[in-house]
Amino acid sequence: MAYVNFVSQEGLSNKCLERLDNLMTILCGCSPAFTSKDVIRFMNEVEHSIISKIEYYCNRCGYQKKHKRQNCLKCDISARNLLETVTYVKCDVTWQLKDLLRAHGHEIIQAHDIIISQRTSHFTPNDIRRSEGYRRLVESRERNEKNEINLICTYSSDGAAFKRISRREATPVFINCEGFDVETKKNGRSLCMISITFSDGGIKKSLIHETIDK
Numbered sequence: 001m002a003y004v005n006f007v008s009q010e011g012l013s014n015k016c017l018e019r020l021d022n023l024m025t026i027l028c029g030c031s032p033a034f035t036s037k038d039v040i041r042f043m044n045e046v047e048h049s050i051i052s053k054i055e056y057y058c059n060r061c062g063y064q065k066k067h068k069r070q071n072c073l074k075c076d077i078s079a080r081n082l083l084e085t086v087t088y089v090k091c092d093v094t095w096q097l098k099d100l101l102r103a104h105g106h107e108i109i110q111a112h113d114i115i116i117s118q119r120t121s122h123f124t125p126n127d128i129r130r131s132e133g134y135r136r137l138v139e140s141r142e143r144n145e146k147n148e149i150n151l152i153c154t155y156s157s158d159g160a161a162f163k164r165i166s167r168r169e170a171t172p173v174f175i176n177c178e179g180f181d182v183e184t185k186k187n188g189r190s191l192c193m194i195s196i197t198f199s200d201g202g203i204k205k206s207l208i209h210e211t212i213d214k
């Protein structure tokens with residue numbers, strides 16, 4: 001896992017990975033136990049589980065294109081320059097949510113039991129589950145007894161510049177599960193990525209708002 005993290009964080013190419021393998025073979029006198037092929041296979045599996053589709057849009061009018069370099073059929077803008085194309089990567093939120101709930105879902109069930117039995121002082125002051133807003137959205141006692149739980153989520157979006165690629169801007173849209181323990185939510189660990197949108201020339205904010213509305 002440390003090797004996979006290193007490769008993805010440093011953005012190493014496949015060629016570079018092969019050279020690393022060769023280098024390790026020379027240094028250790030035998031081929032490494034975990035080779036570049038294992039890293040690539042692992043990363044492809046994760047990619048297939050998370051990415052559900054990739055679409056391309058005109059950066060001026062939002063018209064959907066068949067390919068990255070197709071000219072816009074609506075406003076007739078040439079796509080020779082990739083500044084005019086927005087790439088939209090839709091992620092599998094269900095897959096991510098299931099993973100999160102498998103590990104921490106019991107915290108939400110426990111918290112809702114506490115809220116329904118009016119023991120909210122149990123939560124620390126910075127815990128959102130103590131707030132009136134959260135408690136209003138919790139399921140009724142009747143539904144809770146039938147084992148039905150409301151999953152309370154918020155959406156967020158933030159533009160971030162890609163490291164080392166100065167003009168390219170990526171805008172991820174996240175769904176944030178609010179019902180977990182404060183400790184679980186630390187450092188964005190309860191965030192699931194809905195989509196990531198990027199263009200070489202930055203993205204018009206109106207397109208992002210449209211995505212969130214949908």
Ligand SMILES: [Zn+2]
Binds near residue numbers: 060063072074075076
């Ligand atoms: Zn257009």
